[in-house]
Amino acid sequence: MHRRDFFTKTAAVLLALRLGSGHTATLPVQSETLTLWPGAALGADGPTGAEHLSAKGALTNIAVPSLRVFKPQRPNGRAVLVAGGGGYKRIEMASEAWPAAQWLVSLGYTAYVLSYRLPAEGWQQGAMAPLQDAQRALRIIRSREQHVQVLGFSAGGHLMGMAATRPDFQSYPAVDHLDHAPAYADRAALIYPVITLEAPYSHTSTHKVLVGAHASPAENARWSVERYVTAHTPPMFLVQAEDDPIADPHNTLIMAKACEAAHVPVQRYLYASGGHGFGMGRPGTPTTQWPERYRQWLMT
DSSP: OOHHHHHHHHHHHHHHOBOTTSSBOOOOSSEEEEESSOTTTTOSOSOOSOOEEOTTSEEEOOSSOEEEEEOOSSOOSEEEEEEOOSTTTOEEIIIIIHHHHHHHHHTTOEEEEEEOOOGGGSOTTTTHHHHHHHHHHHHHHHTTOSEEEEEEETHHHHHHHHHHHOTTOOOSOOOSGGGGSOOOOSEEEEESOOOOOSTTSOOSHHHHHHTOTTOOHHHHHHTOGGGGOOTTSOOEEEEEETTOSSSOTHHHHHHHHHHHHTTOOEEEEEESSOOSOOTTOOTTSGGGGHHHHHHHHHHO
16 A cells, blocks of 8 residues: 555544544544655564554554654744654554544644654564654754654654653664754653653563563663653653553652652643543543643643
8 A cells, every 4th residue: 555545544444433532533624644764774674564543543553653744834943843652562552543634733733743763563663663763853843843842652752752752862773964963852642651660660561571571680771761850851741541551640740749859840740640641531430621622732
């Protein structure tokens, strides 16, 4: 299946999907697709064939990592890189990334939705593959936009957290002139994120996929976002529900504490209920409040 055919199919699927907010999602009509890497930069490993979009809108078999660009009719001059979650085993597009992109576009932001490599899909780079994609995506967006923020959900929050806190980390050798520029974000919003892989919070799919069930304490620390917070970390916006059964709510508290210790501006919102994977808000729970809080934060 050609990439153009894939996204045509994607839009058709979304028309029929009912999301947690109770609204049917449709992709903004002004969009384009950018592949992250030139030519054979990724080598011959990894999956082959077309990407697969499940009936619930989760993306897998990502052979060609890319950015889908959603453009508002009246751009406000700011861009947001969006990463859905899925435990690094899939990317939740329909319930997280696409609704967030649509919402951002309605506010005038240009949204870049990241299709990143999944470590378990045969990539030789393993756990490093999605971080490489995130850094490359930031560099591409920086070449097009002056103001760039990131928004990540769940494992996508872990990925955006790693990218935002490690802008100078060289996760891959340069492949062209873009890679000589830093990969940094001006701000970062992490929604029910996986932050730490350290005990006692090592039960997540993110931990299993990135480091394995028997990883050493040093390896757990190496992939824990809070370990990389410094005074140069961009301002953070954190959201989580206290009854989250997947990413322990202490993830948000740990990240907020690390930011406060480094004097990094941080806003955090812990809601009494909402569980995990609530996207832009689960009806009947206070998590429906977070997009308005985020809008206010974006505008400050």
